[in-house]
Amino acid sequence: MVRSFVFYLVPQFSLLPFSGAIETLRIANRMLGFEAYRWRITSGDGQKVYSSSGIAVDPDTSLADERRSLMGEKRPDLVLVCSGVDVDDYDNKSFEAWLRELNNRGCGIGSMCTATHLLARAGLLKGRRCAIHWENMPGFCETYPEIDAHADLFEIDRNIYSCAGGTASVDMMLHIISREFGEGLVNAICEQALTDRVRPSSERQRLPLRARLGVQNGKVLQIIELMEANLAEPLSLIEIADAVGLSRRQVERLFRQEMGRSPARYYLEIRLDRARRLLAQSTMPVVDVAVACGFVSASHFSKCYREIYQCSPQQERALRRQARMSVSENAFSLAV
Known part of the structure; x- marks a missing residue:
């Protein structure tokens, strides 16, 4: 059949x-x-x-x-x-x-x-x-x-x-x-x-953190996994240090050695990266995006966002909307 x-x-x-x-x-x-x-x-x-x-x-x-x-x-x-x-x-x-x-x-x-x-x-x-x-x-x-x-x-x-x-x-x-x-x-x-195997449904979509970031230190990888799992309600540096069995000072030193910046800065960057995806992929109000990414206020979120991406969340969304309209117009002109 x-x-x-x-x-x-x-x-x-x-x-x-x-x-x-x-x-x-x-x-x-x-x-x-x-x-x-x-x-x-x-x-x-x-x-x-x-x-x-x-x-x-x-x-x-x-x-x-x-x-x-x-x-x-x-x-x-x-x-x-x-x-x-x-x-x-x-x-x-x-x-x-x-x-x-x-x-x-x-x-x-x-x-x-x-x-x-x-x-x-x-x-x-x-x-x-x-x-x-x-x-x-x-x-x-x-x-x-x-x-x-x-x-x-x-x-x-x-x-x-x-x-x-x-x-x-x-x-x-x-x-x-x-x-x-x-x-x-x-x-x-x-x-x-020319594929050598069938992947099971449960296989991970993304590369492991070790391969994705080029980081070899196991403690740093543990810390990043904790950060990625707690974006809406960020952990304090003391909570992170306790979870991986290190002191706050050791976490700071390891992060600067492996990542070239402080753990607080890296945590902020991945929260803002998630916010950028939410702005692009959803119609959530900016204030809701801020809360979903662990920011206490929309104004603080906008300030941090502008610092990293050189535009406000509202401008980011407007630019993406304009880009979508441009793509649609180009497709229409091709069809005509």
Whole structure:
């Protein structure tokens, strides 16, 4: 029996997870010698959709076509929503209603990259585990604190599929294929795709701190992990020192040796980095962003933000909005 997939493309979708998922299905068909998987591409209006890299894809169907097909033989087994940057700007009530119709009819529904936001907005993630890209995790958790989100490569919870984007879409597809055709086919696909292993869903998305920061001192790594885990309610330097079994003076000295700055300065920088992501990825008021990143007042937050980024939080958000509008205008001019 042929399994049918629908890929719904949101403007500015990420090309890598989309193409990785389809290529995995294509290679599976080739290795099997028959069509086990079939797919089609759709968009809201059925018109060309531009990815965040500027590459356009021509859909096979429109949202209206897909809503009609729910009643017939073309009803899909799994719908995967592909989005990318500026996912919060996508507002389509018919699309959300379609997702709920799919769910009510028992169809599989999935998200790739940032599209977990869209499934959450449609009300499909209550009581479900889901995955989302690490960069979007802070904004997602602030917007949907009740949803069980994880920085895993992918999650499959009953009929809801979610993957963090990037090459994680390949891992999720290989997992789906292994359930239906076994490890032999998965190994053959990996050999064709020149990948040496299938990553489990729970594998970390980001590089370990040691590799990411180039830091070798174990105590410093412990301290940074504590800081990253306590951004909304920052720990005092004494609390940090006690937790790692050092004195305050030793922590100060180690940090200056390994990181070239004080622990207080580094802690401030990672809190502001999180704030910058929240400003870019959510519509949270600036004062709420300040509180979420451990600042006691919006004025103190703005002062620190300007010191690091040479602009206020409000200016940062305005500049990003202007950049998004410019990208949209360029895409429109290309389509015309």
